[in-house]
Amino acid sequence: MRMEATQTRPMGGKQKEINVGRTERNASMVGGAALALxxxxxxAKRRLLPGLAMMAAGGMLMYRGKTGHCDIYESIGLDTGGSEDHGLTVEKFLTVNRLPQDVYEFWRHLENLPSFMRHLASVxxxxxxxxxxxxxxxxxxxxxxxxxxxxDYPGQLIQWHSVGDAEIPNEGLVEFREAPGGxxxxxxxTIRYYPPGGAAGKIAAKVAHALNAMEIEEDLKRLKQILETGETATAARSNGHH
Incomplete structure (x- = not known):
């Protein structure tokens, strides 16, 4: 669903410019709603201060998504507001029998990602x-x-995007939510890839399209296996990637 860009007029009458891309805004809205919930x-579990902190963080993310303005981006001169709403999107979820903080910490140590994401050679x-x-x-x-x-909200979510002259521009969001019933x-x-045009873009597109929903689902299954058993399958990589 496409979200129309809007601008807000803060106190003092000066408009804040949109400096966040459409897809980032949508991800911020989703992540913010999850944090607020x-x-x-x-x-409700009588943990007032942590709950209020989550709601405040969620509100900030939702504000970022709704207004399209990020004060941090403004301070460092970054503007992704002109990014086009296209690309290849992959979205998957899985339940892991570990605490949200444990899963978050494993993922946040980015060097761990190639241990379960087969397409990654290194981070x-x-x-x-x-x-x-x-x-x-x-x-x-x-x-x-x-x-x-x-x-980056410990135990809750991590949102990232590629920077500079990336061969495959991409952005993503990973959320860690407490599963019902403990x-x-x-x-x-949620990951979105933006393969560029031209000859180089065709090569990058092959890589991006190889990272389909089935691949990400298999990655998450390996993550589950590592975190729940401390081991991962050692099956050789398939040569039949398309």
Whole structure:
């Protein structure tokens, strides 16, 4: 569903410019709503301060999504508001029998991602919120890009996007929600790829299309196996990626 861009007029009469792309705004709305709901649930369990903190964080994300303005982006001169609403979107979720904080911490150590994401050759942390990714595609094709975490709420969600001249521009959101009945954590992953045009874009597109919903689902199953048993299947990679 496409969300129409809007602007707000704060006190003082000066409009805040839209500097957040449409897809990022949608992800912020989804993540913010999830945080706010988790906050209400936490308050209902008589954990007032953590619940209020979640609701406040959720409100900030929803504000970012609704208005299309990010003060952090403004302070560092970043503007993704002109990004087009296209690309390949993959969305999957799975329940893991571990606490949300445990799953979050494993994912937040980005070097762990290649242990369950088969398409990733490596992830190198280059800063507090920045990293360098290498992905392997069909036929020995490989692509690289730099990424930055733009939203990070421990035990709740991580949102990121590629930066600079990425061979496959992409962005994603992973949410960690307490599963009903104390059954662990519901992990929801949403990733969108934007293969560029031209000859290089055709190569990148092959890699992006290889990262389909089935692949992500298999990745999450490996994540579940690692976190619940401490082991992962050692089956060889298939040569039949399309």
């Amino acid at each position: 988790s906050g209400l649930t936490t308050i 190198e942390v280059t800063g507090e919120r920045t990293s360098h990714w290498k992905a392997a595609g069909p036929g020995g094709i490989s692509v690289e890009w730099d990424a930055e975490i733009v939203e 059954r662990g954590t519901e992990v929801k992953v």
